[in-house]
Amino acid sequence: xxxxxxxxxxxxxxxxxxxxxxxxxxxxxxxxxxxxxxxxxxxxxxxxxxxxxxxxxxxxxxxxxxxxxxxxxxxxxxxxxxxxxxxxxxxxxxxxxxxxxxxxxxxxxxxxxxxxxxxxxxxxxxxxxxxxxxxxxxxxxxxxxxxxxxxxxxxxxxxxxxxxxxxxxxxxxxxxxxxxxxxxxxxxxxxxxxxxxxxxxxxxxxxxxxxxxxxxxxxxxxxxxxxxxxxxxxxxxxxxxxxxxxxxxxxxxxxxxxxxxxxxxxxxxxxxxxxxxxxxxxxxxxxxxxxxxxxxxxxxxxxxxxxxxxxxxxxxxxxxxxxxxxxxxxxxxxxxxxxxxxxxxxxxxxxxxxxxxxxxxxxxxxxxxxxxxxxxxxxxxxxxxxxxxxxxxxx
Amino acid sequence: xxxxxxxxxxxxxxxxxxxxxxxxxxxxxxxxxxxxxxxxxxxxxxxxxxxxxxxxxxxxxxxxxxxxxxxxxxxxxxxxxxxxxxxxxxxxxxxxxxxxxxxxxxxxxxxxxxxxxxxxxxxxxxxxxxxxxxxxxxxxxxxxxxxxxxxxxxxxxxxxxxxxxxxxxxxxxxxxxxxxxxxxxxxxxxxxxxxxxxxxxxxxxxxxxxxxxxxxxxxxxxxxxxxxxxxxxxxxxxxxxxxxxxxxxxxxxxxxxxxxxxxxxxxxxxxxxxxxxxxxxxxxxxxxxxxxxxxxxxxxxxxxxxxxxxxxxxxxxxxxxxxxxxxxxxxxxxxxxxxxxxxxxxxxxxxxxxxxxxxxxxxxxxxxxxxxxxxxxxxxxxxxxxxxxxxxxxxxxxxxxxxxxxxxxxxxxxxxxxxxxxxxxxxxxxxxxxxxxxxxxxxxxxxxxxxxxxxxxxxxxxxxx
Numbered sequence: 001x002x003x004x005x006x007x008x009x010x011x012x013x014x015x016x017x018x019x020x021x022x023x024x025x026x027x028x029x030x031x032x033x034x035x036x037x038x039x040x041x042x043x044x045x046x047x048x049x050x051x052x053x054x055x056x057x058x059x060x061x062x063x064x065x066x067x068x069x070x071x072x073x074x075x076x077x078x079x080x081x082x083x084x085x086x087x088x089x090x091x092x093x094x095x096x097x098x099x100x101x102x103x104x105x106x107x108x109x110x111x112x113x114x115x116x117x118x119x120x121x122x123x124x125x126x127x128x129x130x131x132x133x134x135x136x137x138x139x140x141x142x143x144x145x146x147x148x149x150x151x152x153x154x155x156x157x158x159x160x161x162x163x164x165x166x167x168x169x170x171x172x173x174x175x176x177x178x179x180x181x182x183x184x185x186x187x188x189x190x191x192x193x194x195x196x197x198x199x200x201x202x203x204x205x206x207x208x209x210x211x212x213x214x215x216x217x218x219x220x221x222x223x224x225x226x227x228x229x230x231x232x233x234x235x236x237x238x239x240x241x242x243x244x245x246x247x248x249x250x251x252x253x254x255x256x257x258x259x260x261x262x263x264x265x266x267x268x269x270x271x272x273x274x275x276x277x278x279x280x281x282x283x284x285x286x287x288x289x290x291x292x293x294x295x296x297x298x299x300x301x302x303x304x305x306x307x308x309x310x311x312x313x314x315x316x317x318x319x320x321x322x323x324x325x326x327x328x329x330x331x332x333x334x335x336x337x338x339x340x341x342x343x344x345x346x347x348x349x350x351x352x353x354x355x356x357x358x359x360x361x362x363x364x365x366x367x368x369x370x371x372x373x374x375x376x377x378x379x380x381x382x383x384x385x386x387x388x389x390x391x392x393x394x395x
Numbered sequence: 396x397x398x399x400x401x402x403x404x405x406x407x408x409x410x411x412x413x414x415x416x417x418x419x420x421x422x423x424x425x426x427x428x429x430x431x432x433x434x435x436x437x438x439x440x441x442x443x444x445x446x447x448x449x450x451x452x453x454x455x456x457x458x459x460x461x462x463x464x465x466x467x468x469x470x471x472x473x474x475x476x477x478x479x480x481x482x483x484x485x486x487x488x489x490x491x492x493x494x495x496x497x498x499x500x501x502x503x504x505x506x507x508x509x510x511x512x513x514x515x516x517x518x519x520x521x522x523x524x525x526x527x528x529x530x531x532x533x534x535x536x537x538x539x540x541x542x543x544x545x546x547x548x549x550x551x552x553x554x555x556x557x558x559x560x561x562x563x564x565x566x567x568x569x570x571x572x573x574x575x576x577x578x579x580x581x582x583x584x585x586x587x588x589x590x591x592x593x594x595x596x597x598x599x600x601x602x603x604x605x606x607x608x609x610x611x612x613x614x615x616x617x618x619x620x621x622x623x624x625x626x627x628x629x630x631x632x633x634x635x636x637x638x639x640x641x642x643x644x645x646x647x648x649x650x651x652x653x654x655x656x657x658x659x660x661x662x663x664x665x666x667x668x669x670x671x672x673x674x675x676x677x678x679x680x681x682x683x684x685x686x687x688x689x690x691x692x693x694x695x696x697x698x699x700x701x702x703x704x705x706x707x708x709x710x711x712x713x714x715x716x717x718x719x720x721x722x723x724x725x726x727x728x729x730x731x732x733x734x735x736x737x738x739x740x741x742x743x744x745x746x747x748x749x750x751x752x753x754x755x756x757x758x759x760x761x762x763x764x765x766x767x768x769x770x771x772x773x774x775x776x777x778x779x780x781x782x783x784x785x786x787x788x789x790x791x792x793x794x795x796x797x798x799x800x801x802x803x804x805x806x807x808x809x810x811x812x813x814x815x816x817x818x819x820x821x822x823x824x825x826x827x828x829x830x831x832x833x834x835x836x837x838x839x840x841x842x843x844x845x846x847x848x849x850x851x852x853x854x855x856x857x858x859x860x
Contacts, residue, residue, distance in 0.1 A: 108827060109834035110800065129826035136828035137799025 002050040004072040006060075009040050013303060016040045017173050018064050018072070023055045029075055036072055041177035043270075043306070044299045051077040063170075110136035118143055174268045185330040189365040193325040193337075196378045198385045200341050200356040203227050206388055218283040224338075225261065226285040228313055230391050231384035232336055233257045233278045236311060239377040241369045242334035242362075243310050251368060260309030260329055261289055263296045264319075270296050271329055273309040313338065323359045333368040336381065337361035399423050399531035401729060402517045403722075404509035404675070407435020408715040409706030410537030411493050413722030418500025420730040425529060426502050427509035427519050432490035433497070435539050437715040440559040443489060445582055447482035448562060449746050452589035456748075461785055473590055475567060482562070505529075511536075511676035515701060518676070533701050533729050536690060537722060538675060540668040540707035545574060548635040548664055554642050555635060555662045558583060568592040568660035572644055574632050576603035578745045580665035581619065585747045587661075588623060595625040595657065597632055599649050599666075604745065608757035608806040611792065615751055615808055618788055627657075635662060670708045695725035695734075703729070717741045740823050744813035749775075749789045752816035755804035755823055758794065767797035771829060771852025773845045775809040777860040780840040786810035791849035793819075793829055800828035800853065807846075815843050829853035 009016055016038040023035055029049040036047040049055075057074040060066050107115070107122055111134050115122050125142040127134040162168045171179070185191070207222050214222040236243040236257055244253045257278040260271040272292035274285060295301045312329040315338040326337040339359045346355040360381060364374045384391050401417045403410045406428030417424035432439055458471040497504045507519040507527075517529045542557040544550065552560035561583045569592060573584040576598035588594040596603070603616050603626065616626060627646065633654065634645040642662045647654045670688040677684060680699035684690050690697055690704045697704050705725050706718030720741070724734030745751040761768050776787040789809030795802050805819040822832055832850035837843050844859070851857045 108825070108831045110828045110830035113830070113834065130824060133825065135799065135801060135826040136830060137796065137801050137826075140799060 001056070002053070002075045002077055004035065004047060004050060004075060006038070006066045006068050006070045006072055007045065007047060008068050009038075009045070009303070013040045015065050015067050016045065018060050018062050018066060019044065019172075021058060021062060021073075025055055025058055027055050029053060029055050038066070039173040040303070041173055043174075043301050043303055047072060049075055051075050053077040107134060108136060111139045114139045114143065120146070172268070174270075178268055181330065182327050185328045188330060189328050189333075190367045191328055191363055192366055193361050193363040194371070194374045194378055195323070195362075196360045196375075196382050198358050198360055198382045199346065200224070200358055200385065203385055203388055204341075204356055214283070218287065220283065220286040220290050222282070223286060223289075225289055225313070225315065226282040227385060227388060227391075228336065228338060228381070229259050229261070229274060229277050229285050229289075230282060231381045232259060232311060232313060234384055234391065234394075235377045235380035236334075237278075238380050239369075239373045241373045242364060242377050244333055244368050245310075245331040246333075246365070246368055247331075254310045256310065258308055258310045260306075260312035260332075261292065262312060262314040263293050265296050265299070270301060270306060271309065271312055272296060272301055272305045273307070311335070315339075317341065317358065323361065325361055326363045328363055328365060333365040334374075334377070335363050337363070397423070397530075399425050399503075399529055401425075401533045401535060401726065402509070402529050402531040403427065403535045403537055404511075404517065405435065405537035405539055405706075405708075406430070406433040406493075406504070407537060407539045407706065407718065408437050409539065409708075409718030409722040410435065410535070411497065411722075412719040413535055413537060413705060413726045414502040415496055415500045416723045416726040417729070418497075418502045420726065420732075422726070422730060424502050425505050425531075426497060427505045427507060427517065429506070429508035429520075431506065431522075432487070433493040433504070434486075434490045435715075436541075438489055438493070439486060440562060442715055444482050444486050444562045445558075445579075445586070446746055447485050448478070448586045449582060449748075451478050451481070452586045453748050456589040464785060473567065475565070475590070479563060479565075510674065511679050511702065513676075513679045514699070516679075531701075533703060535695075535722070535725060536672070536675065536697070536702065536704040536708050537706050537718070538671045538708050539718070540713055541671045542664065543667045543669045545632065545664050545666050548574065548632060548644075548662065549637075550664055551637060554637040554639075554660070555664065557664050561587075561661075561663045561665075564661060570595075570641075570659040571661045571663060572597060572642070572657055572659040573663045573665060574644075575664070575666035576600075576626065576628070577665060577667065578604060578743075580663060581624075582746055583663055583665065584624060585619075585622075592660070593625075594623070595627060595659070597627045597630050597644075597646060597657070599629070599631050601629040601649075603628070604751075606743070606757075607745075607751065608753060608792070608804070609759050611751060611753070611757075611806045611808050614789065615745070615747075618749065618808070619747070637662075668707065668713050672708055694728060695721065711738055712741050712743065714741060714743065737824065740820055742816045742820050744816065746813060749786070749809045750811060750813045751808045752812040753804065753806040754816055754820050755802065756794065757804055757806060761794060761803060766803065768794045768803055769797050769800075769829075769853045770794055771849045771854075771857065773849035773852055773857060773860055775842065775845055777848075778840075778842055778845045780842050781810055781845070783840075784810065786842075791845045793832075793846075793849045793853055795829040795853045800830055802827055802829055802832070802850075805846075805849075809845070810842055812842075815846055818843065818846060 019039045020037040023029055031052045032048045034046045035049050038045040053075045056076045060072045111122055114120055122134050125134045125138050128138050129135040211222045240253050244251050259274045259277045262269055262271045274288045311332055312335040314326045316324045317338050317340040321339050323339055324337050326335045328335050341356045341358045343354050344357045345352050360378055362374055362378045400422035401424045403414050403426045406426050410426055411433055414424050414426040455471055505519055507521040510518045512518040512528055515531055517534055518526050520526050550557045558579050567590045571587050571592045571594050573580040573596045576596045584594045584596055604612050629649045630646050631649045632644055633647050636643045641658055641660050644657045645654050646657055672684050672688045680702055682697050682699050690709050692704050692709045695703045695705055703725050705721035707713045711717055720736045724736045727734030740754055742754040771793040772790055774790045775781040781787050792806045794804040802823050829850040837847045848857050848859050
């Protein structure tokens with residue numbers, strides 16, 4: 001008998017939800033065959049069978065939340081698959097909720113009522129009763145503290161009825177995490193957005209001239225994103241505040257440039273990070289983005305792929321957005337919004353000419369970045385893109 | 396003789412429970428008792444025999460006053476010698492039971508009067524006058540208390556009795572004066588009133604049962620008055636003259652005024668109890684009791700190394716169950732464990748009919764402490780079980796913190812409430828809120844439902860009244 005355990009989930013990931021079992025109890029399984037899909041706040045994980053044999057028990061049913069090290073199920077090694085589930089193993093019956101990993105102290109009736117009505121997680125409340133039990137007074141105080149903390153969403157009221165032409169779908173953990181983190185960023189940072197526009201003529205000309213050679217040489221297409229990553233790295237060097245973060249009453253300035261590139265997937269937006277972008281060539285950046293994008297679409301991104309960015313670029317232009325105000329990827333202090341390239345009449349040298357233009361948006365945390373720094377940053381990005389030779393000459 | 400781990404002076408609830416616990420924990424222990432029987436005041440001349448008399452007299456009164464209402468007819472008469480004998484038989488059986496428990500737990504029961512004879516030494520004087528000295532690492536003083544005498548009213552145990560004498564009066568008095576409107580006086584006064592005596596309670600204070608919640612005490616006094624007890628409050632007794640056939644008491648208003656004389660067949664002096672710590676050899680280890688005789692303690696430790704004190708001989712409510720808790724906790728501390736007594740939650744019970752029981756703070760104490768509280772109250776008239784039993788007098792009152800809803804005090808007067816207060820003791824020991832009790836299923840139909848309904852009342856959702 002081999003236990004299937006929840007693997008380590010990575011830094012700062014506390015729990016996972018069992019999204020899917022690919023096998024039923026009684027099915028034959030092979031060692032290293034994918035058995036379970038777990039969803040965490042950040043990624044989907046696959047759990048494989050620890051042995052050849054038969055899946056004999058599902059402990060954590062689909063939809064249940066598990067902690068690292070928790071038992072998911074059991075495989076009996078070497079056993080032959082049975083045509084139907086063995087009678088002794090209840091398959092269909094929803095498994096009783098697994099005991100929480102830490103044995104919880106019994107909860108008083110009043111506290112149970114409060115938890116049920118307000119969604120208060122009593123395991124997080126410090127108990128003042130006998131042997132640390134949570135009393136009604138403790139629960140009420142915790143509720144009051146929660147109400148006082150604006151960051152936390154209001155307690156869910158009773159679910160409203162779903163009408164005929166509506167569907168109720170549970171948010172995936174990824175969606176829940178996106179929702180929570182966006183709101184946290186909004187509630188924490190003094191966020192505002194500054195705009196500029198950039199003439200894409202030069203970059204487009206460069207790209208048109210070299211795209212075939214580039215692809216032949218490097219095996220990846222030459223896109224605009226690499227130019228923007230490069231431009232941002234240079235601009236961040238000039239305006240280090242945008243690459244800093246707040247930690248308590250300190251500011252942490254980062255001398256490495258790890259640029260998160262927001263990628264839309266069918267499950268939601270994820271932001272894998274291009275590491276040490278300042279050391280990469282345009283080709284190196286394109287390769288890194290290409291590899292991360294593929295992993296994201298395949299659901300193969302690891303948590304490490306998404307942690308530790310210092311700045312983020314979001315390109316709403318691929319969907320046709322002309323202008324937007326991106327939300328910070330906390331604890332970062334800046335995010336660049338790229339948009340759709342649109343031919344617009346521009347006045348150049350006293351003449352009205354048609355130019356491919358893109359609006360740029362920089363949302364920033366005004367607690368860290370001054371208006372002057374933010375505007376300077378965006379102008380630098382604009383300058384690098386309009387005159388990419390500056391990137392070459394380090395100007 | 397080998398050295399003991401613990402020698403306990405006194406075989407009452409504090410001493411014998413300490414001894415049993417010490418035996419359980421594997422300590423070598425001796426328990427010294429000079430009375431000849433174990434169980435102390437409580438079992439021999441206190442709680443237990445008084446309950447035997449209360450129970451019997453309650454049934455007698457019930458038979459002659461309430462049976463007819465239920466369609467039961469016939470006159471019941473009292474055979475006092477039999478009543479006293481069944482009481483004595485029960486007491487004897489229980490004292491033997493404790494002797495058995497000590498043996499079972501390998502406690503040396505040493506008959507005689509114990510006295511500290513210097514550090515680590517306890518001298519025991521047997522009935523025949525021989526003295527032996529025990530060597531011990533620890534001494535626990537569990538000598539209990541005795542009735543407080545009243546100057547000018549000398550107890551002769553014939554016509555002027557204390558709580559001990561009141562349990563063996565050989566005839567039913569025509570009249571009896573109880574001096575002191577405390578728990579003991581009201582219980583024993585009730586016994587003799589039920590059996591036929593005209594009882595007058597004289598109390599120096601202007602209220603009965605000090606320490607009891609004020610509203611509850613008022614209700615209690617009203618019910619006792621209805622039963623025929625007369626009260627002379629705010630009155631002091633200045634003298635007593637006993638003759639062969641009765642006693643003439645001289646009374647004066649406590650605030651000053653004209654004296655009067657009150658005659659009665661018997662007088663019961665029940666003005667309180669005082670620690671029994673004289674002649675204990677305390678001076679040999681340097682312990683100085685306070686002027687009332689109490690021995691101070693810090694977690695049961697006295698000022699003398701290796702000498703401990705529990706029960707009535709030290710501070711706290713003079714109750715058998717408090718002494719028992721003390722004894723257990725003290726021995727656990729001696730054994731290196733975490734013994735502890737929560738003195739805020741020692742319940743009190745008055746075993747009259749109706750009974751009165753309470754635990755925690757009363758309204759007066761909460762007001763004095765400036766604690767905002769909410770009240771839930773439920774009358775037994777609205778309780779179905781009490782109603783069909785013709786026992787509708789009284790109420791349950793729950794006091795809970797206005798903010799946290801934690802139960803702070805419970806005060807009950809009504810049928811069998813002494814048996815039911817334990818529910819709230821457990822709840823309060825776990826810092827329960829009124830809602831916790833209100834949301835706990837109680838069997839129907841029982842009087843215990845009143846406890847739940849009162850808890851509901853704290854947050855305004857009493858359902859059956």
